Every structure is written in C-alpha cells, then in structure tokens.
Amino acid sequence: MVDRATPGPGGALPGAALSDSDAPLVLSDEDRITIARRSQTGLFRALAAQAFTGMLVVLGAWGIAGKDAGFSALIGAAAYFVPNALFALRLLLGYFGPKRPGSLAFFWGELFKLLMVAGVVVLVAWRWGGWLHWPAFLLGLLGVMKGYVVLLAVRRLP
Numbered sequence: 001m002v003d004r005a006t007p008g009p010g011g012a013l014p015g016a017a018l019s020d021s022d023a024p025l026v027l028s029d030e031d032r033i034t035i036a037r038r039s040q041t042g043l044f045r046a047l048a049a050q051a052f053t054g055m056l057v058v059l060g061a062w063g064i065a066g067k068d069a070g071f072s073a074l075i076g077a078a079a080y081f082v083p084n085a086l087f088a089l090r091l092l093l094g095y096f097g098p099k100r101p102g103s104l105a106f107f108w109g110e111l112f113k114l115l116m117v118a119g120v121v122v123l124v125a126w127r128w129g130g131w132l133h134w135p136a137f138l139l140g141l142l143g144v145m146k147g148y149v150v151l152l153a154v155r156r157l158p
Helices: 029-065 067-096 103-128 134-145 148-153
Strands: none
Touching: 029 067, 029 134, 029 148, 067 103, 067 134, 103 134
C-alpha cells in the first residue's frame, strides 16, 4: 500500500503540481552551441593528456630499460591511443552533421573501440611476443588509459 503523505521521486507529493524546479529543461540554440564547444574542447584535451602520459611512459621505459622496452611501451600506448582517437574523431564528426550522435551510438562506438584494443593486444602477443617487454607494453597501455589523471592534476577535466 502506498502512503499518500510520502513524497515521491524528486521530493514531490503524488498528484502535486510541478514547481518551477521540476519543469523540463529547455536549452536555447546558444546554450547548445556552448555545450557542443565545451565537449569538443574536452575531447581534444583528453586526447592530448593521453598522448602526453603515453609519451612519458615511452620515454621512461626507453631511459630505464632500453630500446626494446621503449618500443614495447610505444606499441602498448598506440594500442589504446589509436582506437581512442578514431572514436573521438567519430564523435567530433557527429557534431558537425545534421543529426547528433545519441547515447546508443556512443556505447556501440565504445564497444568497438575496446574490441579493437583487445584485438591489437592479441595480435601483438601472437606476432611479437618473443621480444616484447610485457611490463613496458602494459605500462604504455595503462598510461594512455589513465591519461585523464593529468587533467585531474591540473584541474582541467572537461
């Protein structure tokens, strides 16, 4: 049994009229342009931060463990950065088209990106597993994955 005096979702009593705070949000064209510009800038910042952390890992691996470790870290960084950059490019192209990409397109794109990354990791393990420095490879992969930490550190997270 439902108690009529208990507030429902959003704190309103069942059957009560909507207040101004419960009204649907209506965005102007200027607001939509501002939001689109911020999201585009955020994508570029995230890619730049991922490239930065990937290069830090590559240079660190090269300096600490040598040329093969540097190349392994570079392959690991590229294994995540390239599919991610292609996904970001697809999202950016969606902003310039007549129809904006929806949430379902985002999730399918994310799934495709992760499958590409997994495929590259399997291909690298199969083709170059003999000389690959696995710790450097995995650190390169992880460094690009966690590139947003740089944005958190400089307080520029989109």
